Amino acid sequence: MSEKITFTPLSYTGWDSLSHLLDEVNRFNVSKILVVTDPFLKDIGLTNTVVEPLENAGYSTEIYTEVVPEPPLAIGEKLVAYTRDNEFDMVIGVGGGSALDLTKLAGVLASHEGNVADYLNLTGTKKVTKKGLPTILIPTTSGTGSEVTNISVLSLETSKDVVTHDYLLADVAIVDPALTISLPPKVTAATGVDALTHAVEAYISKNASPVSDALALQAIRLISNAIRTAVLNGEDKQARTDMSYGSYLAGLAFFNAGVAGVHALAYPIGGQFHIAHGDSNAVLLPYVMGYIRQSCEKRMKDIYDAMGFSSSNLSQEEASYKCVAELKRLVEDVNIPSTLKGFNITEDALESLTKDAIEQKRILARSPMPLQKDDIFAIYKAAFDGT
Ligand code: NAD
Incomplete structure (x- = not known):
């Protein structure tokens, strides 16, 4: 029996691996970056450790904080619409699985038409067909592994569903334990x-x-x-x-x-x-x-x-x-x-x-x-x- 093995994305791991971020962003021909994070991480200054080096290097960044734990479909719809409307050319996720899953969704669906609901695994009618925006994922929890998977999980009223395709795989993951010190x-x-x-x-x-x-x-x-x-x-x-x-x-x-x-x-x-x-x-x-x-x-x-x-x-x-x-x-x-x-x-x-x-x-x-x-x-x- 043969099997498909996926070791994606290119990853940096270990203490202070965040220092590789700027070099990685520089590899892509981008200027306007959307940073998806949750409000608490912005408040405690953690998001800033990611954004500051990018701004100092002349990138235009926008911080999007409308992320909630176990994000409902509506939050995904809103973020995808925002990403399309504002013509970003890269997305960076900073946070736990909730922020990272939404980042993957925004990245891939920026290059597609229709609602997020159309792409849900169980009830959707559309398929992901192409790669979206370059995506970098930076987990701040040691949990979901979302930085290396092709799944975005969304909460529905009484259940959960996913959008999944290999085009949701990030281009780069930066897994820096220093970002988890503040976890309660x-x-x-x-x-x-x-x-x-x-x-x-x-x-x-x-x-x-x-x-x-x-x-x-x-x-x-x-x-x-x-x-x-x-x-x-x-x-x-x-x-x-x-x-x-x-x-x-x-x-x-x-x-x-x-x-x-x-x-x-x-x-x-x-x-x-x-x-x-x-x-x-x-x-x-x-x-x-x-x-x-x-x-x-x-x-x-x-x-x-x-x-x-x-x-x-x-x-x-x-x-x-x-x-x-x-x-x-x-x-x-x-x-x-x-x-x-x-x-x-x-x-x-x-x-x-x-x-x-x-x-x-x-x-x-x-x-x-x-x-x-x-x-x-x-x-x-x-x-x-x-x-
Ligand atoms: P989370 O992203 O919902 O975060 C939980 C809480 O921790 C939030 O309040 C957040 O503000 C806080 N937090 C995160 N990092 C912090 C830090 N460094 N310091 C202080 N507070 C911090 O939690 P999670 O468990 O990482 O993600 C859960 C979501 O991931 C669920 O929606 C789940 O379904 C999904 N998930 C996805 C995959 C996947 O492969 N895509 C796999 C498993 C789970």
């Missing part, structure tokens, strides 16, 4: 477990390959080792650097191998209850892995080892049980509620969550254990009760 503990925890989930799901995915395995296991090593320190002491440079590399590797891993059951069940929680993507993944991670454990014991033994434990004296079955317990402990240690009740989700919501989750057929197809309606309900119930 709660966001560090949620985005960090999001990245861990990407790596774990890529590793157990039916589409996993030796390439995605290497990326996923190293991501699991880095994140499991660093996340508690990053949450407790956000100024720890080594922990921030490891989280940054971990989320970048996890992004590459899941972009190539896909995600599976945790994401399929997390999307409805985000859609119906507007809970942050990282939190909805985190609360489900131990329960989904516990439920599908038997279908991927060997792989869970590997994950247990990558988390820094030793399975040498354990059977695959024993190690897989311990892996689930350690995933649960990690989520608890970074202070994320460990049950759906903890997020004020009531038991009567489990039916409608199940109904939406079974629609995620493409994602569920990558689960090593087939997950039917009853399985999905049972997982939600376990996550509700904390059992």
